[in-house]
Amino acid sequence: MxxxxxxxxxxxxxxxxxxxxxxxxxxxxxxxxxxxxxxxxxxxxxxxxxxxxxxxxxxxxxxxxxxxxxxxxxxxxxxxxxxxxxxxxxxxxxxxxxxxxxxxxxxxxxxxxxxxxxxxxxxxxxxxxxxxxxxxxxxxxxxxxxxxxxxxxxxxxxxxxxxxxxxxxxxxxxxxxxxxxxxxxxxxxxxxxxxxxxxxxxxxxxxxxxxxxxxxxxxxxxxxxxxxxxxxxxxxxxxxxxxxxxxxxxxxxxxxxxxxxxFPFDVKTGNIKNPEKFEGENYNELLGQYLSKKVKEDPKLVVVAAAVPASFGFDKKRRRAAGKQYIDVGIAEEEAVALASGMAKGGAHPVFSTYATFLQRTYDQLAQDLAVNGNPAVINVMGASIYGMNDFTHICFFDIPMLAHIPNLVYLAPTTWEEFEAMENWAIAQEKYSVAIRVPAGKVQHDTTTEYDTDYSDINKYKMVKKGMKIAVIAAGNFYQKGRNLVDALDAKENIQATLINPRYLSGIDEQMLHDLQFSHQVVVTLEDGCLDGGFGERIARYYGPTQVKVLNFGISKQLYDRYDVNKLIEDNNLTDDQIFTEVMRNLV
Amino acid sequence: MxxxxxxxxxxxxxxxxxxxxxxxxxxxxxxxxxxxxxxxxxxxxxxxxxxxxxxxxxxxxxxxxxxxxxxxxxxxxxxxxxxxxxxxxxxxxxxxxxxxxxxxxxxxxxxxxxxxxxxxxxxxxxxxxxxxxxxxxxxxxxxxxxxxxxxxxxxxxxxxxxxxxxxxxxxxxxxxxxxxxxxxxxxxxxxxxxxxxxxxxxxxxxxxxxxxxxxxxxxxxxxxxxxxxxxxxxxxxxxxxxxxxxxxxxxxxxxxxxxxxxFPFDVKTGNIKNPEKFEGENYNELLGQYLSKKVKEDPKLVVVAAAVPASFGFDKKRRRAAGKQYIDVGIAEEEAVALASGMAKGGAHPVFSTYATFLQRTYDQLAQDLAVNGNPAVINVMGASIYGMNDFTHICFFDIPMLAHIPNLVYLAPTTWEEFEAMENWAIAQEKYSVAIRVPAGKVQHDTTTEYDTDYSDINKYKMVKKGMKIAVIAAGNFYQKGRNLVDALDAKENIQATLINPRYLSGIDEQMLHDLQFSHQVVVTLEDGCLDGGFGERIARYYGPTQVKVLNFGISKQLYDRYDVNKLIEDNNLTDDQIFTEVMRNLV
The missing domain is CATH 3.40.50.970 (Thiamin diphosphate (ThDP)-binding fold, Pyr/PP domains)
Known part of the structure; x- marks a missing residue:
């Protein structure tokens, strides 16, 4: 040797x-x-x-x-x-x-x-x-x-x-x-x-x-x-x-x-070790199925990739089946966004999907080529979550500060697969807004009982899921379930009937709803699966800044991360269900 | 015809x-x-x-x-x-x-x-x-x-x-x-x-x-x-x-x-009409003088342009004088930032300057090529102000949401030319941080009596300019003067001795100072010459969210703007000195 x-x-x-x-x-x-x-x-x-x-x-x-x-x-x-x-x-x-x-x-x-x-x-x-x-x-x-x-x-x-x-x-x-x-x-x-x-x-x-x-x-x-x-x-x-x-x-x-x-594999056979770990549903695969189906239904739909079609489950077979309704521009995210804007202008229905970390290349194209023009392209933001990639250079949870403040870009955060489908259906069909959608990440969440809205053109209209008092919980996207858990715990442990809100829009606030909340709520809690600095919750904190309402923002602190353990990250950021509950109760007068 | x-x-x-x-x-x-x-x-x-x-x-x-x-x-x-x-x-x-x-x-x-x-x-x-x-x-x-x-x-x-x-x-x-x-x-x-x-x-x-x-x-x-x-x-x-x-x-x-x-000119002679309007000091020209001087003093300094050297006063004569210490990469902002990072890694002292609107092209390069590596390059953000360019596609006041939340990037906001010089001197000489500096814009502000710090390595340490009570005014960069005016008016009209703070850092908060303020202040006012959404003030609002302190964020609302009248913009956003004063008094219990 x-x-x-x-x-x-x-x-x-x-x-x-x-x-x-x-x-x-x-x-x-x-x-x-x-x-x-x-x-x-x-x-x-x-x-x-x-x-x-x-x-x-x-x-x-x-x-x-x-x-x-x-x-x-x-x-x-x-x-x-x-x-x-x-x-x-x-x-x-x-x-x-x-x-x-x-x-x-x-x-x-x-x-x-x-x-x-x-x-x-x-x-x-x-x-x-x-x-x-x-x-x-x-x-x-x-x-x-x-x-x-x-x-x-x-x-x-x-x-x-x-x-x-x-x-x-x-x-x-x-x-x-x-x-x-x-x-x-x-x-x-x-x-x-x-x-x-x-x-x-x-x-x-x-x-x-x-x-x-x-x-x-x-x-x-x-x-x-x-x-x-x-x-x-x-x-x-x-x-x-x-x-x-x-x-x-x-x-x-x-x-x-x-x-x-x-993933780890057996060198002799090339077979993945413990394949059962990777079985079961995931959002990438669901999105691949969804887009394949949409391609057949809508001849104007074009699926756009920038070299990572696997990130949205678009394998060879699906690419082949999509034919001219699929385009991979190679590693060229700037082109992908400008192309999508041009296509939308030309009457097609482009859907570009890539990981949040790679979308960083397109800040200017999203702002200028797309949003200034208001062309109705759809951008799927993949893996934007603490449950996504965890390498130093591949962290995907800084997307809200990046995307949510670009004027004229609508940024949506579905909480379940079914809500994603509802939002994506709307985003593809409408002709008025440039729309980015934060595709859920982590374990797939389903909700087939809720009837999700089919129209999201009433921009920044939050959804009140449960009307309560004292405490309002505004829980965005992947952390919606944490909000639900908090509301349930407040009920079970303290007999508090808290309000639960699915904000849906990351790019603006529902001023009317926030205004109304203040008369019957002492504490407003925000939850987001992303960086707190420049994030979703801070806008809510600004809104209530001049009022007596207390605001507690839960999310991830701004710093560099590398190969983190997700459970430790959650704990370090005070984000376990218990930690959130304790912190909220501590702030209730 | x-x-x-x-x-x-x-x-x-x-x-x-x-x-x-x-x-x-x-x-x-x-x-x-x-x-x-x-x-x-x-x-x-x-x-x-x-x-x-x-x-x-x-x-x-x-x-x-x-x-x-x-x-x-x-x-x-x-x-x-x-x-x-x-x-x-x-x-x-x-x-x-x-x-x-x-x-x-x-x-x-x-x-x-x-x-x-x-x-x-x-x-x-x-x-x-x-x-x-x-x-x-x-x-x-x-x-x-x-x-x-x-x-x-x-x-x-x-x-x-x-x-x-x-x-x-x-x-x-x-x-x-x-x-x-x-x-x-x-x-x-x-x-x-x-x-x-x-x-x-x-x-x-x-x-x-x-x-x-x-x-x-x-x-x-x-x-x-x-x-x-x-x-x-x-x-x-x-x-x-x-x-x-x-x-x-x-x-x-x-x-x-x-x-x-x-600018408008006489067609016959080619002479600018009303040249007196454009005479007098401006930050671009001051920066050109400053960089020319630094180039002579520091053989490691390299001035980097991406096709718009005039944006920082680097005219032909200065470019020629800088020789090998000047590089223009053409219209290629991504390259400019990566080049600056590589130069800093190689021991040079690169200073890249461009308009905030064009820096949008480099979100990923700032985050990845530069800040993840922590290479000590200096990025001068030009015209980032409501007093900058006002065309639809050239608005320069969305830079704080874009830059202030990138992990490991220090973003500084000097309030006067002299403070800019102090910060820039430090940023060029130090070897630890990737630093962006929001070069002041609008009418040149001087302050030769204040002794500005020479060392900014105590990251996020705000400067308390006047210690008072009841109301604290945190006034960033170009809007520092508005903060000063507010404090003066509170004194003159209401005999309130308010606290005045120059935060200096846009990329983080001084937790200790904010903590201490709450015991003697009812209202904290933030002022920033930029978009409120995802901006500087919202972080302060988040900090005080769980407290009894009221926070009032003053800045520009998020939307598309085109060829605005700056005075109207100020009024529409509740930003005249009188409007600010009235709003603050209204919120004092």
């Missing part, structure tokens, strides 16, 4: 080519060991093992700087830079994040990265800092073909070419995004692959880059040769390498989309 | 080439008449007169759809689509906005547009809507060369190429952005110009477009010929036309940057 003796990249330098090849296989086994035990990104890491070995052999990290895109291909890098235990020892895997992280390795990781298309832009900053201080080192930005469709990647390329000093951009072309690639640029990558990089028509050269192509992107020896050739370059160079996503692990090469990321 | 008889594009159809040329001159005169009387975008409109005449002659608007980028070149289009009075009659000019607007012309204007790089992305949505409904019409997206550096434009091109059906993209290449162009793509445009469009290396072709070049982009006859050739195209075509910014008006062609936009 060579890997046992690799504690830093310096330990690779003495190895011969055959030894490096063996090392690559050991790294691959380590990656597989981790992802099969712990879950994680499979295909991106397996395809980039050889390139990582070659990069660390040729370049001198940490003096030379590597910047990874998304950084879901940085596991091999982690194994070669002092963090192999997180791959080889199951008991230490939790110490290692799924992304590059200076907090984890200040020496070898340059940026906390989790979103796409950022590596070149970040690297351009390192270039400029290096150049003005007259330092000399290599900068290597790695980017996958899938990430090249993102506007930030283009802006980065454009600037790097103008700066004009040394940088190596490794385009890791595995012919895949998370799903298949979409966009004009992929024709050029194909042409370049087919011509061994010799085609005159070359996107990178057109921007001013020197360019090299390597067909065998999983061949350590050839990679070393190419990287040696560009080391210490004085100008920006693109090294376009053709790799195989999932290389060296058959299940991952046979279904690349399914194996982009996976 | 032909223009007198043009009430819709149909009225052009019968004209001969020479008549169209005369019409173009009349349109040019109309544009000049408007901008010289009213102010507005000069160069972009003058350069696109002939192309607009040709487009309306060849295509059949409103059946065929035009989409303009930024839409600051849409004046000629407005003149030909029923709105010529807004150009010929000084008394009617206020009716016409400076941008394309469906509110103004539902028939001929497809989108409210004011930000850059959106036309192709919006057009892609129209394409998709047209195609799935099996309609047939032409879609023409116009984009300037300067806007091509924006990521959204690239994402749009990438998607349009994949959709693959008919669209005409007119690249209006006047060799200029607002200032000079920056980015690798401009080498390719230059190569294409120099080769008459014949170079093999072609950015647009690489993405899959058909391509045509026209050198004489201000020649009506040749433009008509080219447009006729692409009308009813079944595939995406780029028509690259070489135009002259400011064409036909000598002052505008001689200093293209100065004449991109201008």
């Amino acid at each position: 060579f890997i046992e003796n690799i504690n830093s990249p310096a330990d690779l330098k003495g190895l011969g080519i055959d030894e490096l090849k063996t090392l690559a296989e050991e790294v691959r086994a380590g990656v597989l060991n981790r992802v099969s035990t712990h879950g994680g990104h499979v295909g991106p890491n397996l395809g980039f093992v050889e390139a990582t070995v070659a990069l660390h052999y040729v370049f001198d990290s940490p003096k030379d700087k590597f910047i990874f895109d998304v950084s879901h291909q940085s596991y091999p890098h982690k194994m070669l830079t002092g963090r192999k235990e997180g791959f080889l020892d199951a008991s230490l895997m939790d110490r290692i994040s799924g992304y590059s992280s200076p907090l984890e390795s200040p020496e070898y990781d340059n940026f906390e990265v989790g979103h796409t298309s950022t590596s070149i832009a970040l690297a351009s900053g390192l270039m400029k800092a290096r150049d003005i201080s007259k330092q000399k080192y290599n900068i290597v930005a790695v980017i996958g073909d899938g990430s090249l469709s993102g506007g930030e990647a283009f802006e980065g390329l454009d600037t790097v070419a103008e700066i004009g000093t040394g940088i190596v951009i490794v385009v890791n072309d595995n012919e895949m995004s998370i799903a298949e690639n979409h966009g004009g640029i992929y024709r050029n990558l194909k042409l370049l692959r087919e011509t061994g990089g010799k085609a005159e028509l070359n996107f990178f050269k057109a921007l001013g880059f020197e360019y090299q192509y390597l067909e065998d992107g999983n061949d350590v020896a050839k990679l070393i040769e190419v990287f040696k050739g560009v080391k210490n370059t004085k100008v920006p160079v693109v090294v376009h390498i053709h790799t195989e996503k999932g290389h060296g692990y058959k299940p991952a090469t046979e279904d690349k989309e399914a194996w982009h990321w996976n | 032909f223009i007198e008889n043009i009430n819709s594009p149909a009225d052009l159809k019968g004209l001969g080439i020479d008549e169209l040329k005369t019409l173009a001159e009349e349109v040019r005169a109309g544009v000049l008449n408007r901008v010289s009387t009213h102010g507005g975008h000069v160069g972009p409109n003058l350069g696109f007169v002939e192309a607009t005449v040709a487009l309306h002659y060849v295509f059949d608007s409103p059946k065929d759809k035009f989409i303009f980028d930024v839409s600051h070149q849409s004046y000629p289009h407005k003149m030909l689509t029923g709105r010529k009075e807004g150009f010929l009659d000084a008394s009617l000019m206020d009716r016409i906005s400076g941008y394309s607007s469906p509110l103004e012309s539902p028939e001929y204007d497809n989108f409210e547009v004011g930000h850059t790089s959106t036309s192709i992305a919006l057009a892609s949505g129209l394409m998709k809507a047209r195609d799935i409904s099996k309609q047939k019409y032409n879609i023409v997206a116009v984009i300037g060369d300067g806007s091509l550096s924006g990521g959204e434009a690239f994402e749009g091109l990438d998607t349009v190429a994949e959709i693959g059906t008919g669209i005409v993209i007119v690249v209006n290449d006047n060799e200029m952005s607002i200032a000079e162009n920056h980015g690798g793509i401009y080498r390719n445009l230059k190569l294409l110009r120099e080769t008459g469009g014949k170079a093999e290396l072609n950015f647009f072709k690489a993405l899959g477009f058909e391509y045509q070049y026209l050198e004489d982009g201000n020649d009506v006859a040749k433009l008509i010929e080219v447009f006729k050739g692409v009308k009813n195209t079944k595939v995406p075509v780029v028509v690259h036309i070489h135009t002259e910014k400011g064409h036909g008006y000598k002052p505008a062609t001689e200093d293209k940057e100065a004449w991109h936009w201008n």
Whole structure:
């Protein structure tokens, strides 16, 4: 075993080519060991093992700087830079994040990265800092073909070419995004692959880059040769390498989309471990079913994806069935929102769905391209909850501060699947409002007895579910159930008949209802599954600021979070049912 | 005069080439008449007169759809689509906005547009809507060369190429952005110009477009010929036309940057009318002086612009003097923020300044590329105030909801120029925090007697300026003076010694100070020069929600605004000094 003796990249330098090849296989086994035990990104890491070995052999990290895109291909890098235990020892895997992280390795990781298309832009900053201080080192930005469709990647390329000093951009072309690639640029990558990089028509050269192509992107020896050739370059160079996503692990090469990321699995069979844990209903799958059905009913409906159709259950079969009523713009969220606005203007019924954390790319497009125009597109905000993704860069519960204050954007928070359907049906059919819907997250909540409204055009009209007194509980979206529990507990334990309100709208307040409440209520409680700062509850606190009504806002405090335990998060934020009850009673005069 | 008889594009159809040329001159005169009387975008409109005449002659608007980028070149289009009075009659000019607007012309204007790089992305949505409904019409997206550096434009091109059906993209290449162009793509445009469009290396072709070049982009006859050739195209075509910014008006062609936009001027001399109105101090100019000085003192400092260096007073002379310590990334705000983060990581001291409305493009980059990493870059938020730009798409007072809730981003609000300098000095020198600073706006406020702190690392520590009782006034940034006025009035009229606080930090609260206030104060007043929803004051309201302290939040209500009168806006929002005083007294028990 060579890997046992690799504690830093310096330990690779003495190895011969055959030894490096063996090392690559050991790294691959380590990656597989981790992802099969712990879950994680499979295909991106397996395809980039050889390139990582070659990069660390040729370049001198940490003096030379590597910047990874998304950084879901940085596991091999982690194994070669002092963090192999997180791959080889199951008991230490939790110490290692799924992304590059200076907090984890200040020496070898340059940026906390989790979103796409950022590596070149970040690297351009390192270039400029290096150049003005007259330092000399290599900068290597790695980017996958899938990430090249993102506007930030283009802006980065454009600037790097103008700066004009040394940088190596490794385009890791595995012919895949998370799903298949979409966009004009992929024709050029194909042409370049087919011509061994010799085609005159070359996107990178057109921007001013020197360019090299390597067909065998999983061949350590050839990679070393190419990287040696560009080391210490004085100008920006693109090294376009053709790799195989999932290389060296058959299940991952046979279904690349399914194996982009996976839950813990049995390495021999490729079967998910404890599949029963992932069975049962979930909102993504329900949404996939719903949209498939709607596509058939409404010929104007177009389902829009930005590279993550799985986030809303739109698997290959559903995509195929939707035909022209489905469009994936690739990793290009800005385009997705502008496209949706344009489609709505043109009379179609676009529905764009993506995770809340990725929607951050579209603040301006939501505000300007969409809401200023008031075009009736529908934006489904996925996973916006403490029950969603919990990685540092993938936290999805800052969406209310982001979306709820954009003028002319209606932001709805359904409390159950059935209420979601009612709201989505309305949002798709109406022609007046730009509507974002916070798709519920966590365990699926059903309510088939409530008759939900079919018309939500009376903007900001809250729903009073139970009229009571003394205490009013305004419980939004995913935390509606917590509100219900509070009201029940107040009844059971204190014989207080509290008022329960489903606010439905996150983007404004029902002034009439709030006005009326004050005469019979001492305390108004708000509950939201998201960041308190700039959130839903603060608007209510402002409304009652000049009155005698006390307001208690429950939600999550603003700070960075990483791989949190959701139960601990709930407790730390005073959000267990008991904590809420106690706090409310403490504030009752 | 032909223009007198043009009430819709149909009225052009019968004209001969020479008549169209005369019409173009009349349109040019109309544009000049408007901008010289009213102010507005000069160069972009003058350069696109002939192309607009040709487009309306060849295509059949409103059946065929035009989409303009930024839409600051849409004046000629407005003149030909029923709105010529807004150009010929000084008394009617206020009716016409400076941008394309469906509110103004539902028939001929497809989108409210004011930000850059959106036309192709919006057009892609129209394409998709047209195609799935099996309609047939032409879609023409116009984009300037300067806007091509924006990521959204690239994402749009990438998607349009994949959709693959008919669209005409007119690249209006006047060799200029607002200032000079920056980015690798401009080498390719230059190569294409120099080769008459014949170079093999072609950015647009690489993405899959058909391509045509026209050198004489201000020649009506040749433009008509080219447009006729692409009308009813079944595939995406780029028509690259070489135009002259400011064409036909000598002052505008001689200093293209100065004449991109201008105040009312004398057409004969090109001199600004009533220059005394624009004399005297302003924050942009002060910032330009400050940054120029800092560049000399600190060799690590790099001034970063995204195409609008004039927004922070960085004129040609200052740019030249800054040398390598200045970088303009073009219209590419995402890149600007990521670049700044990378530079800070690499040990440089980057300062990126842009208008608040354009910073909306960077929500994700601020949150992820910058704040998650905690890299010590400085972001100057310009014009963030009701005293800033007042066009529909250029409102700059939604920045607090956008920025103040991003975890790990410190957002500061200086109240005077001297406090700004103190904060900026600290922000540039420190190495721990990602810092955004809301550069004051409106009339310059000085305070040379207060000794402002030099260290702001005690995050969220408010400054108590005057300790009083009963009423506490927390007055942020530009509205600090309003707070001071209120405290003075309370003293003078009611003999109330109120507390005055300069909060300084918009991104968090001083819990200790707020805690202490409650024992001696009945009413806490917050004042902010921005949107109330999701703003600064609501956090204070949340803090006091469970207490007996009354909170009054003063600021601007959330809604769309267009060309507002600032005094009316202040009054409508209950923000005159008298209104504030009355409201506060009304709430005192």
